[in-house]
Amino acid sequence: MKDEPVAKNLLTQMGSAFIRKEPFSLALIISPWNYPVNLTLVPLVGALAAGNCVVLKPSEISKSTEKVLAEVLPQYLDQSCFAVVLGGPQETGRLLEHKFDYIFFTGSPRVGRIVMSAAAKHLTPVTLELGGKNPCYVDDDCDPQTVANRLAWFRYFNTGQTCVAPDYILCSPATQERLLPALQSAITRFYGEDPRSSPNLGRIVSDKHFQRLRGLLGCGRVAIGGQSDESERYIAPTVLVDVEETEPVMQEEIFGPILPIVNVRSLDEAIDFINRREKPLALYAFSNNKQVVNQILDRTSSGSFGGNEGFTYLTLTSLPLGGVGNSGMGRYHGKFSFDTFSHHRACLLSHPGLEKLNEIRYPPYTNSKEQLVSWALGSQSCTLL
């Protein structure tokens, strides 16, 4: 919250220059169903810390969590400065007609556009945490079991319903052959012979998403898993191979426990494949060779990047979490949250006297005044911020 003093030039030397952090005022947080506690409350932390009043709109799809947030949470906060509002797309639409001073939205790119358009009418700044298909390049030079462990955990965590989960793999046919048994091994170790009976595997949030995912099981060829059970909204940890770029599983963000493998013949082809598509929220590269990892990092763009690892970076509040391009704008976590929900006001407090010093800048203008003023303007003490 503290005022941040900044470097001055000669003309402002007698004053005090600093950045004052101010709340925007009324912040709206719209959160999704997949991590309904985290993705509702972590933004709330930032908004509260920055001094805003907050309206929370949790997802109606994660119904039980919505109930707890609506009924219990307000008891712990000052309700003159905080409110939970409920409803579906229609209510959200009505809510968005109102003017807010900041809108923080986590959800799909499609709805992100709607939110930003609504915000534009009121010139409301936004942070949009969206999604995409997060590519995962697996190099020939790797230990397949290590890679498979890491891939499997991050893919099937929360039943794949994670915006930063690896969405699809890019690798050579040879590496695919090594990966498949390793993936099967990892899945069996993690979830047992019958993943459906494992307490450690989740379920799909809704019938609509279940149907959508079951449809994707028909793409390519099922190499591992593929089972599903409508009564439980259960989908087995699945790996698909022989997948074409044009098939549905490669067209939309999967958001489920299905991992398609797309073959490429080289690193260059993988990078081209990635760069032909929208910038994703996350991007992963697995290789024993540092050069390969760095090449992918250097030649692509994404919200965030993991080398030889999945979304562990999320646990570092010193890293900004956010998207780029179609995967979003703005970022948060840690101090980034506080800064996101604050207006950084430039302040200069000058001396009310010492007017003689200022006469150099007033008309009638002369060449010598001009030179002096130009020089004094350029003279900043410390240049590195």
Added chain:
Amino acid sequence: MDPFADTLRRLREAFSAGRTRPAEFRAAQLRGLGRFLQEHKQLLQEALAQDLHKSAFESEVSEISITQSEINLALRNLRAWMKDEKVPKNLATQLDSAFIRKEPFGLVLVIAPWNYPVNLTLVPLVGALAAGNCVVLKPSEFSRSTEKVLAEVLPRYLDQSCFAVVLGGPQEMGQLLEHKFDYIFFTGSPRVGRIVMSAAAKHLTPVTLELGGKNPCYVDDDCDPQTVANRLAWFRYFNTGQTCVAPDYVLCSPATQERLLPALQSAITRFYGEDPRSSPNLGRIVSDKHFQRLRGLLGCGRVAIGGQSDESERYIAPTVLVDVEETEPVMQEEIFGPILPIVNVRSLDEAIDFINRREKPLALYAFSNSKQVVKRVLAQTSSGSFCGNDGFMHLTLASLPFGGVGASGMGSYHGKFSFDTFSHHRACLLRCPGMEKIYSIRYPPYSPRKLRVLLMAMEARGCSCTLL
């Protein structure tokens, strides 16, 4: 017929090919921009004189020098700004490399206004180039002479595979905005700001909007009227009042108004002479449309100082209006001219209420010998920026972020803020491919013991510092 498709495609191809990534390339562009300013300083001054009757002093100080400073700052700091920023880690990531990588967005559109057509076009350009983007510049068609120099001369100093100037009016702008950009930087009115943001929303393009508003200026009873009048007058009539951060109106008590008026007259006479129209240091209104608009405002309240105008020159005298009602046009729109209305308030509280009833302005000013008063105005209001006991000097500090809030805009720039505005900050974590035994603790089947260990590892920071 899409006049822009080819240009945009060319720039995107250059970006995809990686032309703008190396520091050497960016530095070369910045140096090119610097040479353009130096070699054509006179040409630019003449253009500014034609467009706005801007004096050489004002051109130098508020357009050319400021731009040159930004270029120099960017050149000095480019590599430091571009560098991966290492960040503190927790136990779980102790063996990893964690850092923030700065990346260009890609294709950036900079839309600039007519009032400081060199500064407000080129300073954003500095940031966009330093950050490694390809840039499309859309200068204002109202500052015609400057537009011509920017369109015809500037491109020769930059790599034209990565840079283009596009021209046109509202219709062309609309067409341009249908295309997808990776960043849009707009300086102009709130009304057009909404249009730009709506267009950007269709492509999920992030934006910085430097807009405007009515910048209040509270003058306390406890002040030296001549000092205040000097400062007020200079910042109000600089560039003939056509400044987004100029004090727009004064709030003070009737008593203070009585002391201010003769002081303002004295300042105006000292600055511009007995006949301001013949002063080389006073500019002109940019267009007939704005001249007519401003001449209309002269009918509000009562003219206490100035009030003369001449259509043939688009001249409006440095003017002060009193007895102004809140409902009159001069208090309804951003003035953007050499007219300073004074509105009376009976107390500091009333002034603060008045300010807070209205849209958040781009700038806010408070003049008082009392530090407490200045601090109260600062603490009880919000605005893009704030200056106590002076006008927009804060603009000259590249260490301060320049931007609006609420209806006056979003985002900020100048100095490193420009570089950061035009960069995507990509969170990166690089782990070594081995040591799998250590990391296996997180895998299912889950157990309470595993959970405890993991939570501890995520929480604990090594020996690093928690303050960022």
